[in-house]
Amino acid sequence: MFAWDLLANAVVAGLLLGGVYAAVSLGVSVIFGLLDIANIAQPAFLILGAYAAYVMYNAFGLDPILSGLLFTPVFYLVGAAVYRVYYGSFERRGEESLRGLVFFFGILFIIEVSLSLKFGVDYRLVQSGYVGKSIEVGGIGIAYRLLVPCLVGLAMTLALHLFLARTFYGRAIMAVSQDRLALRLMGANPVKIKTVAFGIGIAAASLAGALLITITPVIPSTDRDYIGRMFAITVLGGMGSIGGTLVAAIILGIAESLMSTFFGPSWAQAVSFGVLLAALAVRPAGLFGR
Amino acid sequence: MAAPLLEVQGVIKRFGGFTALNRVSLHVNPGERFGLIGPNGSGKTTLINCISGALAADGGRILFEGADLAALPPHRRTRLGIVRSFQIPKPFTSMTVLENLHIPLEYAAHERAQAADTDAMEILRAIGLEAKAHQRPAGLTQIEMRKLELARALAARPKLLISDEAMAGLSSAEVDDILAILFRLSEQGITIVMIEHIMRAVMRFSERIVVLDAGERIAEGTPEEIVRNPAVEKAYLGE
Amino acid sequence: MQGTGRTFLIGLGVVLAGVLLASLRVNPYLYFAGYVILQYIVIATAWNILGGYAGYVNFGTPAFFALGAYTAVYLIQSMRAPLPVLILAGGLVSALLGLGIGYLTLRLRGVFFSIATLALSIVLQTMIINWEYVGGSRGISVIRPSSPPFGNYVTFLFTVMVLLAVIAVTAARFIERSWVGRGLAALRDNEEAAECMGVPTLRLKLFATTVSGFLLGVAGAPFPYYVTFVEPNSAFNLDYAVNALAMPMIGGTTSWIGPVIGAVLLGSAQQLATVTISSEMNLFIVGIVLVAFVVLAPEGILGLVRRLRSR
Numbered sequence: 001m002f003a004w005d006l007l008a009n010a011v012v013a014g015l016l017l018g019g020v021y022a023a024v025s026l027g028v029s030v031i032f033g034l035l036d037i038a039n040i041a042q043p044a045f046l047i048l049g050a051y052a053a054y055v056m057y058n059a060f061g062l063d064p065i066l067s068g069l070l071f072t073p074v075f076y077l078v079g080a081a082v083y084r085v086y087y088g089s090f091e092r093r094g095e096e097s098l099r100g101l102v103f104f105f106g107i108l109f110i111i112e113v114s115l116s117l118k119f120g121v122d123y124r125l126v127q128s129g130y131v132g133k134s135i136e137v138g139g140i141g142i143a144y145r146l147l148v149p150c151l152v153g154l155a156m157t158l159a160l161h162l163f164l165a166r167t168f169y170g171r172a173i174m175a176v177s178q179d180r181l182a183l184r185l186m187g188a189n190p191v192k193i194k195t196v197a198f199g200i201g202i203a204a205a206s207l208a209g210a211l212l213i214t215i216t217p218v219i220p221s222t223d224r225d226y227i228g229r230m231f232a233i234t235v236l237g238g239m240g241s242i243g244g245t246l247v248a249a250i251i252l253g254i255a256e257s258l259m260s261t262f263f264g265p266s267w268a269q270a271v272s273f274g275v276l277l278a279a280l281a282v283r284p285a286g287l288f289g290r
Numbered sequence: 291m292a293a294p295l296l297e298v299q300g301v302i303k304r305f306g307g308f309t310a311l312n313r314v315s316l317h318v319n320p321g322e323r324f325g326l327i328g329p330n331g332s333g334k335t336t337l338i339n340c341i342s343g344a345l346a347a348d349g350g351r352i353l354f355e356g357a358d359l360a361a362l363p364p365h366r367r368t369r370l371g372i373v374r375s376f377q378i379p380k381p382f383t384s385m386t387v388l389e390n391l392h393i394p395l396e397y398a399a400h401e402r403a404q405a406a407d408t409d410a411m412e413i414l415r416a417i418g419l420e421a422k423a424h425q426r427p428a429g430l431t432q433i434e435m436r437k438l439e440l441a442r443a444l445a446a447r448p449k450l451l452i453s454d455e456a457m458a459g460l461s462s463a464e465v466d467d468i469l470a471i472l473f474r475l476s477e478q479g480i481t482i483v484m485i486e487h488i489m490r491a492v493m494r495f496s497e498r499i500v501v502l503d504a505g506e507r508i509a510e511g512t513p514e515e516i517v518r519n520p521a522v523e524k525a526y527l528g529e
Numbered sequence: 530m531q532g533t534g535r536t537f538l539i540g541l542g543v544v545l546a547g548v549l550l551a552s553l554r555v556n557p558y559l560y561f562a563g564y565v566i567l568q569y570i571v572i573a574t575a576w577n578i579l580g581g582y583a584g585y586v587n588f589g590t591p592a593f594f595a596l597g598a599y600t601a602v603y604l605i606q607s608m609r610a611p612l613p614v615l616i617l618a619g620g621l622v623s624a625l626l627g628l629g630i631g632y633l634t635l636r637l638r639g640v641f642f643s644i645a646t647l648a649l650s651i652v653l654q655t656m657i658i659n660w661e662y663v664g665g666s667r668g669i670s671v672i673r674p675s676s677p678p679f680g681n682y683v684t685f686l687f688t689v690m691v692l693l694a695v696i697a698v699t700a701a702r703f704i705e706r707s708w709v710g711r712g713l714a715a716l717r718d719n720e721e722a723a724e725c726m727g728v729p730t731l732r733l734k735l736f737a738t739t740v741s742g743f744l745l746g747v748a749g750a751p752f753p754y755y756v757t758f759v760e761p762n763s764a765f766n767l768d769y770a771v772n773a774l775a776m777p778m779i780g781g782t783t784s785w786i787g788p789v790i791g792a793v794l795l796g797s798a799q800q801l802a803t804v805t806i807s808s809e810m811n812l813f814i815v816g817i818v819l820v821a822f823v824v825l826a827p828e829g830i831l832g833l834v835r836r837l838r839s840r
Contacts, residue, residue, distance in 0.1 A: 038640040040588070040647060089824045099823050101586045101643050102774055106820035109771050113813045221767075228648035235641075266655055273645075273652040277633055280641055342725060368727040380722035382715050384783065393715045396708050398727025403708065446727055 005140075010261040011254055012140050018253030019150030020215065022157045022246045023208035024226060025233040027201035030160070032231070033240030034177035035197055037086070041104040042230055043223035044111035045202050049075065049209025050124075050218045051115055057126045064126045065152055068210025072203045079202025080195045082107065087191060108223065115220035123217035149211040154246075156204065161242040163200075173197045177240060228269060232276035251275075293356060295320040295481050296341070296372075296450055302349030303336055303505075310336045312505040313350065318450065323476050324483045325496030325513075329526055332502040334485050335377065338452055342374045343367045354450070368398045371449030375439040375456055381427035387414065387438055388423040394446035410445060417441045417471060433464045440471060451475065452483045457491055465491055493517070501525065536702070540695040547691030551679045560687040564755060566796035567690035568748050571697040572769065573776035573788035575744030578701055580774070581782030582710060583737045584717030585639050589630075589646030590773035592653045593623040593742050595764035597749025602663045602759055605671055612674075612689065612751065619750030620743040627742025628735060635734045654765045668760025671753040686751050693751075697744050701785040704740070713737060771812065772796075775819040781831025790830055 024046060031039045049068060056067035090100045134143040164170040172193045212218065233252055237244030252275055256268045294317035303311040311333045318324045328334055339345040341352055343364035352359045354372060362370075373394075382390050391410035395401045401409060414420040417437050422430060427438060436456050443451055453472065457465045469491055476482050486492045492499065493513040501509040501516060503525040509516055516522055551560070572590065579585050587593075597619030604610040604618055630649065634642040658666045677685040704710045715723035716730045724730045753759045772795065780791030795815065802811050826833055 038644065040644065085824065097639055098580070098584050098586055099827050101588075101640070102778060103820060103823045105586075105588060105647075105771075105774065106816055106823060109767075110813065110816040110820065112767075113809055113816055116809045117807075117813060224651050227644070228651065231644045231648070266659055269648075269651050269655045273648045276645065276648060280634060280637060280645070344721065344725070363729075363731070364724045365727050365729045368725055374725060376722065376725075380719045382718040382722065384714055384718050385711075389711070392711060393723065393728060394726040397712060397729075442726060 006261060007258075008140055010257045012137075012142060013146070013261075014254030014257030015250060016142070016146045016150040016253070017215075017257060018246075018250030019153040019157075020208070020211055021153075021229060021233060021253050022249035023149075023153030023204070023211055025230045025237075025245050025249055026156060026160055026208070026242070027203075027205040028230045028234045029237065029240055029242060029245045030173070030197050030204070031201040033234050033238075033245075034173060035194055036177070037083075037091075037194075037198070038101055039104050039198075039201070040101065040227065041082075041107040041111065042201070042205055043226040044108040045075065045079075045205040046209040046212065046226055046230075047115065047218060047220065047223045048111055049206025050213035050222075051119060051209075052206065053210035053213055054124050054126055054218075063129055064210045064214050065128075065148070068207040071210070072207055075206035076199040076203040079199035082202070083195050083198035087194070112220050112223055119220065121219055121221075123219050124213065125217040126213045128214040146215055149215055152211055153208070156207065157242060157246050160200075160204065164242065169193065169196050225269065228272040228276055232272045232279060236275060236279040292320055294318060294353075295322075295355060296483075297353040298337070298341070298350070299353065300350035301337065301340055301347045301352065303333075303340060303345065304348050310505050311340070311347070314502065314505070314507050315350075316500045316507060316510070318481060318483060320481055321476070321479055322481055323495055323497045324481070325492045325499035326483055326485045326502065327487070327489075327492055327499060327516075328502035328508075331504075332525075333505040334502055335454065336505075337502070338374055338454055338485065341367075341452065342372060365397070368394075368446055369400075371447070372452070373398070373443045373446040373448035373450070374452040375443045375454055377455045377458065379427075379435040379439045381430075381435065381438055381442075383427055386424050386426055387419060387430070387441075390427065390438060390442055391445040394442055398446035413441050413444050416474070417444070418467075433460055433467065436460065436468060437471070440468070444475070448480055450481045450483065452485070454485050455487065456484075457486060457488050469495060536699060540699050543695050544688075544692050547688050551684045551688045554679070554681075554684065557681065557683065560681070560684045562797075562800045564683065564687050564690050565800060566793060567687070567694045569772060569776060569792040569796045570694040570789055571690070571744055571748040572773050573780070573792040574694075574697045574701045574785065575741045575748065576773040577777040577782055577785075577788045578704060578744070579737045579741040581777055581784075581787065582705065582713040582717065583734060585635075585734065585737070586643045587646045587738075587741065587773070588643055588770060589649035590745060591765040591767070591769045592646070592650040593626060593745035594749040594752075594769050595650075595657065595761070596623045596626055596653065597746030598752040598759060598764045599657055599663050600746070601750045601753050602669060602671065605753060606662065606669075612754070616689075616693070616747050616750040620747040623746025623749070624739045624743035626746075627738040627740075631735045631738035635731060635738070650765055650770070654761050657761050657764075664759060666761060668758055670758050671756075673754050673757065682754060686755055689751060693747055697747070698785055698789060700740070700744070701788075705785055709733065709736065768808075768812065771815055771819065772799075775815055775822075777829070778819060778827075779822050779829050781829030783828070784831060787829055787831050794830075 028042050031037050049071065052071050053064035053067045056062040057064055086100060086103060090103065128145060134141045164174055176190050176193050229252060233245055233248045237248035252272060256271045259267050259271050296318040298314060298316050300313045300315055301311050302313055314337060326334055336345065340347045343362060354370060359367060382393065388410050391413060392406050395406040395409055411420060411423065414423050417440060419434060419437050419441060422434060427435065430438060440456060457468050465488060472482055472495060484492060484495055496513055499511065499513060499516045500507055501522050508521045508525060509519045572594065576587060576590060579587055600619045600622045601615040604615055630645055634645045657663065663669055673682040679685050712728045712733050715728050716733060720730055752764065756763065776791030776795050777788040779795060780789065781787030799811055822829065
């Protein structure tokens with residue numbers, strides 16, 4: 001007897017996870033997919049956002065999604081500052097590749113170790129206010145605890161898509177990703193626009209982190225679990241396509257959920273890595289084409 | 291009538307929905323001075339990238355000395371004798387000018403290190419860069435960078451040298467300088483394809499010219515014929 | 530040939546000095562700490578062959594190191610293989626890993642190679658955790674062979690590491706000065722131009738990843754005998770990831786001397802620091818120093834010295 005209900009549950013769980021994974025990867029979609037900056041420190045900001053929500057919850061009992069939104073401007077400024085340093089030290093001199101990567105790795109490392117120093121290595125989780133409640137859809141129970149972050153994640157994805165398609169800065173970011181020279185000729189300053197984009201990317205990561213800590217426990221080294229996921233989703237989703245990111249996130253969510261249900265949770269990492277390698281193998285662009 | 295050195299047969303190249311090269315055909319004869327011109331965006335550099343192997347064509351064939359280049363990677367094509375210089379110079383910044391020439395001498399021309407040293411100095415002397423042999427590229431002037439590009443291409447012992455806008459942004463005297471070098475190379479038997487926007491240089495240098503516009507070949511002939519061709523005038527100046 | 534002969538003599542001299550030091554049986558802590566610093570000389574040199582010479586950044590040093598260590602564990606458990614076999618096997622397996630990752634990602638931009646190596650460590654760690662034969666997540670005890678030279682196994686490992694460090698540095702120096710090294714430098718400076726100048730960039734990159742992987746595996750192979758208890762968290766320790774980067778960047782990436790300087794300086798500093806500050810604080814400082822160097826002195830100590838000299 002094939003365990004259909006087990007399968008159905010796994011797929012639904014994967015869908016819900018996919019919504020959150022989409023939120024998690026939005027930042028990389030913008031920063032790496034559109035701006036072509038390999039910010040490998042992104043997962044660290046994800047976890048930083050998670051811990052920020054944790055602190056606010058402990059201190060004031062604030063709902064994590066609320067504190068995530070509250071912290072968005074702070075993280076935006078942090079992102080803008082990081083980009084300025086990156087730009088001044090590397091991008092302007094054309095030495096992005098090796099040193100830029102090492103710079104971001106250094107940032108990733110410093111954030112992770114700082115969190116270790118401050119919070120230790122105990123797992124932290126935030127119990128959101130709607131724990132325990134669930135709704136039934138077609139015989140499958142969907143916990144609010146998983147549904148709400150997923151919906152917020154979807155809302156974030158939609159908001160970013162609208163921002164990029166409809167607003168001046170959003171469209172300027174799309175333009176920068178395609179042709180820097182044309183943008184300068186049009187009178188917009190590419191550095192300013194990239195700063196905005198980078199800030200948004202970091203802010204998105206921190207908000208996603210606040211969502212994350214309500215559905216799974218977090219320790220400082222959790223950032224390493226998300227490196228593979230973020231980049232796998234961005235590459236699979238087509239490097240900068242927000243819609244693609246969503247689809248890829250859902251695919252990964254379901255794949256991980258199925259793997260976890262039928263083979264055990266420890267293989268989840270292998271799934272995202274496998275997806276990453278597969279996505280890279282299928283990319284038609286070689287070394288000189290992009 | 292000798293067989294063509296380079297044959298481009300119906301090459302097609304697309305980038306997504308945009309067709310950069312639409313069945314472009316041309317041929318270059320051995321020892322010829324060949325000019326390739328066309329307005330910006332006409333596909334000249336894309337064609338060069340397909341010939342050098344940096345890009346894979348989506349259709350058509352490219353033959354060198356009668357053999358299909360097909361899927362050969364760029365470094366193999368260089369070893370066959372197809373050498374290009376870059377529009378925006380790409381020197382090896384951590385090495386001296388002399389060491390820059392070592393690379394093609396050792397890798398494309400298969401010389402040993404000692405021989406490479408002497409040959410590199412010789413090439414620099416011929417180009418006029420020997421005073422800067424032990425300097426890094428960062429300290430070179432515009433024209434010196436262009437000369438380094440050409441010197442490096444020479445060090446690869448080309449049969450076919452593709453000079454991609456080597457004179458852009460140079461003064462009139464500097465243009466003549468580069469032109470003189472290219473003429474000397476042609477006399478040594480190297481087939482040269484010149485891509486340029488500086489018309490007086492192309493007209494003086496080329497024995498035969500092909501004109502591209504919007505990814506298609508619109509004209510071919512001697513410099514005099516090209517100058518009088520109405521289609522060419524339209525492409526450059528509009529209606 | 531004269532240069533090669535002299536190099537051989539210097540290398541031999543260093544190894545003999547190491548052996549002499551070992552036979553003196555001074556304070557055992559010296560051999561413990563010395564082992565770690567020498568191990569880092571190998572690791573930093575190995576990393577630099579790919580990172581400094583070719584310009585491709587490997588963030589997954591723990592994966593290669595741990596693979597060498599766990600290959601050794603497997604061979605110890607299954608057939609009590611002697612140390613030279615462990616070292617060779619560890620190196621070969623890690624070399625294969627390097628070749629594999631390289632083959633999958635080096636046709637694309639360098640960034641993708643780096644991202645793949647970043648995710649690699651986690652994946653490998655997960656696989657090892659699930660492999661009971663080598664201890665899984667609980668770890669495994671390894672018994673050192675009896676009656677070692679110099680009376681103490683750690684002292685013996687110290688001399689082995691001296692030899693490995695000499696081999697690694699000699700190999701790096703040889704590569705750097707050869708036509709392979711020049712090709713790697715060209716592809717690091719401008720890969721497109723290098724390819725068009727006849728350099729077979731893909732082949733050279735694969736060579737660099739394979740050699741780098743080999744040396745990292747070699748560094749990891751004696752690890753089980755050094756610690757006697759091997760568990761994933763220590764074998765895959767983040768220390769290796771950040772130090773493998775920081776040491777060459779601090780010392781200078783363009784020459785074989787840089788990683789040696791970085792390993793000696795940073796390694797010694799860390800050995801001294803472990804007694805005074807916590808290991809997290811230690812890592813924190815390394816991270817700050819790394820970022821500081823990358824932003825302010827990207828050519829490392831070698832670069833600073835070069836600039837001072839030309840004044």
